[in-house]
Amino acid sequence: RSYLSLFTIETLLCTNSLVCVSHFQIHFNHFFFFFFFFFFFTRFTNFAVTFVGSISLMAERVHPADSPPESGQFSGNFSSGEFPKKPAPPPSTYVIQVPKDQIYRVPPPENAHRLQYLSRKKTNRSSCRCCFCSILAAIFILAVLAGISLAVLYLVFRPEAPKYSVEGFSVSGINLTSSAPISPKFNVTVRARNGNGKIGIYYEKGSTVDVYYNDVDLCNGALPAFYQPANNVTVVKTALTGSKIQLTTAMRKEMRNQLSKKTMPFKLKINAPVKIKVGSIKTWTITVKVNCDVTVDNLTAPSKVVSTKCSHDVDLW
Known part of the structure; x- marks a missing residue:
């Protein structure tokens, strides 16, 4: 920088042209020499710094330890008691097992x-x-x-269920004026109608018929065994008996009240095992359950059925 300042001052103070030209050439040569010297010096400094850094990194790098010798390979020198050392790998070389x-x-x-x-x-x-x-x-x-x-x-x-109704219901043996046990007798006439055109019904043994008054079982009996063909109406009569049925005072009073109105209600329950005949094939035993609400006008033998209503159900198994 001082050299350039001196060069500038001399240029401004120069009065003789020839002398100024010679001075200018001399200063230009000096400037060109110093410029190239500075350029090469900076390049050499950078190269030296890079080279020294790489040498220091290589000196600090630690190579992996040598693996022990495989089994079966022994050194010939047994006096030292050690295996021969493998040569160290060259720089920048890694051994990965x-x-x-x-x-x-x-x-x-x-x-x-x-x-x-x-x-x-x-x-x-x-x-x-x-x-x-x-x-x-x-x-x-x-x-x-x-x-x-x-x-x-x-x-x-086209099967259809049979229909049942009560045709006759006579009562005897019920004395409401005495507190002694009663032994009632009922004669029940049941009408069974089979409306199937190609199906017959076998009524098997083992049926039960019971008469109730306010859930009190008064008497029991059974239906006779018979066969009812297709499109047939069969009327069955059965006698039911009861023995030593004890009625409460309230029940006797209630029955006397109903008898005065000529509307004595009873409930008739029938369980009948049957078999259905289709052509020449009989089915397994099926249980038919019939429940009838029967109302009579008197508790004597010539009693008359005032009203009756029956429903039925079937247990297939």
Whole structure:
């Protein structure tokens, strides 16, 4: 910078042209020399700093320790008792030891056992699933076939339930003026109507017939066994008896009140085992349950049925 200032001052103070030109050339040569010297000096300084830094990094780098010798390889020098040392690797060289299984991609043995266990479990699960699906399919097919069969039978035979009514209901043996136990007797006439055109009904043994007053069982009996063909009306008579039935004072009073109105209500219950005949085939035993509300005008033998209402139910099993 001082050199340039001096050069500028001399240029301004110069009066002789020839002398000024010579001075200018001399100063220009000096300036060019100093410029190139400064340029090469800075380049050399940067290179020296970079080289020294790389040498220090290489000196500080630590190489991995040598691996121990493999089994079966021994040194010939047994006097020292040590294995020969391997030559140190060249600079910037690293030794990485990788297991052979990872190089060849060999799975561990436990993976094979796990794969075998999972495959066996999947096979068992798939077989159970197939068996379950087969059972469901069989049940579905059987249900469809049963529904089709029932629909065909219904369309062919047009079944209808039989109808029941009480034709006669006579009472005797009930004394309401005394507090002694009673032994009532009932003669019941039941009318059964089978309106099926192709179905017959077998009334089996083992039926029960009971008469109740306010849930008190007064007497019991049974229907006779008989066969009722198709499109038939059958009237059945049965005798019912009771023994030593104790009536409460309130019940006797209530029955006397009903008798004065000539409306003595009773309840008739019938359980009858039957078999249905379709062509030449008999079904299993079915229980028919008949419940009738019967009202009579008197408690003597020539009593008259004032009203009757019957309902029935069927137990298929």
